[in-house]
Amino acid sequence: MTIRVVMADDENLIRSALKVLLPAEGDIQVVAEAATGEEALRQVQRHRPDAVILDLDMPEGDGIPTAHEILREDPGQAVLILTRHARPGTLRSALRAGVRGFLGKDTEPPVIASALQTLVEGGRHIDNELFVQAMISDSPLTEREQDVLECTLRGLTIAQMSDTLHLSAGTVRNYLSSAIQKTATQTRQDAASYARKKNWI
Structure with a gap:
């Protein structure tokens, strides 16, 4: 074939x-x-x-x-x-x-x-x-935190992340907040950029 x-x-x-x-x-x-x-x-x-x-x-x-x-x-x-x-x-x-x-x-x-x-x-x-x-990655991010940051890099809104990941908007915000704390950044965009530079996503 x-x-x-x-x-x-x-x-x-x-x-x-x-x-x-x-x-x-x-x-x-x-x-x-x-x-x-x-x-x-x-x-x-x-x-x-x-x-x-x-x-x-x-x-x-x-x-x-x-x-x-x-x-x-x-x-x-x-x-x-x-x-x-x-x-x-x-x-x-x-x-x-x-x-x-x-x-x-x-x-x-x-x-x-x-x-x-x-x-x-x-x-x-x-x-x-x-x-x-x-x-063997040393990423501190959970799989769901990585997911929401990847969605952030793709330019998705909270509502779009919720639909894509089949999570409530509140849960998406919680994962984003946790990822922001772990990357010591101020915004989800900064957190996503930092995680990409560290090869975590």
């Missing part, structure tokens, strides 16, 4: 290289390309691919928020995030979003092709070193 892929990366060279190299490694067809998160969403909705490759850092919606939107519409979608600057906190964010594939951009094309096959079959393919780092 041919694996139909939508590939999003703001670096044209990366997209061009993978478009040529991936089909040489397996029965893979890049059916559409995108340079931004918003464009990636449109291409996914248009082509309904078997798998989506997302660059972590893109304009108009980077990899994690874009993955959130894709997986909200189709929780079973195979999503592979590629990044040049991988951080344990980012990996945890991706996993919580439902992303099952996470690799560095220096990964060889045969490995990327194999990862796509695994994801389409319902499996998971995560860079081992990143996974170990994420598991």
Whole structure:
């Protein structure tokens, strides 16, 4: 079965290289390309691919928020995030979003092709070193505190966080207050920025 892929990366060279190299490694067809998160969403909705490759850092919606939107519409979608600057906190964010594939951009094309096959079959393919780092994180934040700070980075309001996380508005505020205290900041935006710098989210 041919694996139909939508590939999003703001670096044209990366997209061009993978478009040529991936089909040489397996029965893979890049059916559409995108340079931004918003464009990636449109291409996914248009082509309904078997798998989506997302660059972590893109304009108009980077990899994690874009993955959130894709997986909200189709929780079973195979999503592979590629990044040049991988951080344990980012990996945890991706996993919580439902992303099952996470690799560095220096990964060889045969490995990327194999990862796509695994994801389409319902499996998971995560860079081992990143996974170990994420598991031994020294973050003082609870999982729910990380969730509300990630929502803050995405620009969600309290009401939107409540709907997204299936929590009451009061509970969301409590988690935000706790996260602000633990990061010794003044606002939820500052707390989210601090946590991202520390690789906690």
